[in-house]
Amino acid sequence: MVNIAIATPEIFLLSTICLILLIDLVLKDTDRMVTYLLSQVALLATALLVFSSMGSEKITGLNDMYVRDDLGGVLKVSILLLTAGVFVYARKYLRDKKLWRGEFFLLALFAVLGMMVMASANNLLVVYLGLELLALSMYALVAFNRDDGRSTEAAMKYFVLGAVASGLLLYGFSMLYGLSGKLDIAGVAAYISAQNVMQNLPLLFALVFVVAGISFKFGAVPFHMWVPDVYQGAPTAVTLFLGSVPKVAALAMLLRVLAESLGVANPAWAQMLLVFGLLSVFLGNIVAIAQFNLKRMLAYSTIAHMGFILLGSLSGSTEGYSAALFYTITYAMMAAGGFAILILLGKEGVEAETLDDIKGLNERSPWYAFIMMLLLFSMAGIPPTVGFYAKLSIIQAVMQAGYLWPAIIMVVMSVIGAFYYLRAIKMMYFDKPDNAEPITAEADFNILLGVNGVLMLVLGLFPGTLMGICSAAMVASQL
């Protein structure tokens, strides 16, 4: 059962990347725009290929290593479209900071390929390889601004901690393989369903390592140490990418590994996710209040949001998984928009990263201030923005699974977290700007940012379509 054609989107993307790599080699520095445009075409064409294969039955191919189902389709289309948006935002930053090199797009495309591999992995080995492809590209991207000491330091931290986390995950996989003798997801699932999970010590031992590895990729407490430093040290364009798209891939890994192959062991890993999730929601929201650096504040806010996603997934129900998917996709949009505003506020040679930089944004540009307000409202979870609906559906799923106290803690922590989002909004609207220079950006940047902000409102008012897609994907994959 080889059926290579099943992986057409991945094969197409890889061939295009290699082609772009060769074309980029002969381009002059003034013609890098060609690399950018080709990368965008590659992303959109791959998205189209994935989209056209959706809606069919779940089938596996490449010797059962690869699965094509609607869940993978939804994940991949959102990864590809989000990345295309990230590239539009990143272009302005790379130009301003003299980092306008083709390798940024190439490494990001390789990261996208790794995420796609993870999204349709049907084998623990493939999950791990996809993860490494993503991680290796990300390490290089974080160090992309080679002459900046902070960027290199962040990359070093990310690399060392990331390697440890990969080791943990791989160790967990090897234990699972030792126990079941299988690496494919169905085989492991079949083995688990014949076991008494809570009494099986080696299985629990393997689970701890697997959950720890996955939580690291989410950046959930207590594996969150790298998040603020890496977000702050990396060039903002890379933070924008790192803070949005790989979260979808992390959820893909969680769904493939924990939900599909270890689904029967839910009572065991749900406890771990409960602890990690609650700690993340607690620590993320509390520590973010003390941050003056906007990038660090958004990093701690990410930790809190990841806590919500973990808590949504722990219920093990279709509602929980689809709420987590909905939350991840909308969160990736919010994060991309938020960092895009940071890019907008930066100037040639100057990074905008403290709360001072957004002071009086309303006076400098009411439109951008309005977009930022929508994004921050959405992150805080204030109706009618989409963040409210996303949080609501997660809390609903958690309550349905019988966890009343965690749900109450989540609500309380969200209210506390709203403080630092509202403080930023207050600074935008009621403080005087330090410099009143008008803000300018190119048309594509403006249009995308406008769409991004307005989507927060539109999706909040009409969440049914996206939520319908998410839950249909879960039902089709029997989750």
Add this chain to the structure above:
Amino acid sequence: MTFEQIIFYLFSAVLVTAAVGMVTVRNPVYAALCLILSFFTSAALWLLLEAEFLGIVLVLVYVGAVMVLFLFVIMMLDLNLDPLKEGFARYAPVGFLVAAVIAVEMIMVLQSGPFQTTTPAAAAPANNTEALGAILYTDYVYPFEIAAVILVVAIIAAIVLTLRRRPDARKQDISQQVQVRREDRVRLVKMKAETKEQA
């Protein structure tokens, strides 16, 4: 204790000693040599498991290529590793505590039922190079290709992070060298002819 077990414990003891030595010795060259010794002994352990292909590849690739390059780097860079070891005494107690807890947990797990098998799940193939080759490009072609892509990314990343133009670097511009004319280089200075008395 069978002969095989004696060999196993011998090699394991050397491996663990070499690994400990690698992180504790002061001289970086000795550390690299310790690492080579630990690679050798783990290759011997592979051979004991009848995985001769993996054992030989470990020696060829890691000892033969990677570690030799590594030694070159250490000798050429003249690293001072003392600052790197500063916190060792401070963090050692915590590190040993965590290591001890994990070791105890692992021993507990490995002594439990599923790992107490005495017979291998499948018979060892007569020639494991052939057995690996038969499935690597067929059953496992997809992971194999992804691993190849990861290597490409590693190459690109290494070049991106190290290849950069230093502003103070001097380099040849061949076309300028070829196009140079006599007037650019030779300057004729008019001087009075020297007389005998002056000389």
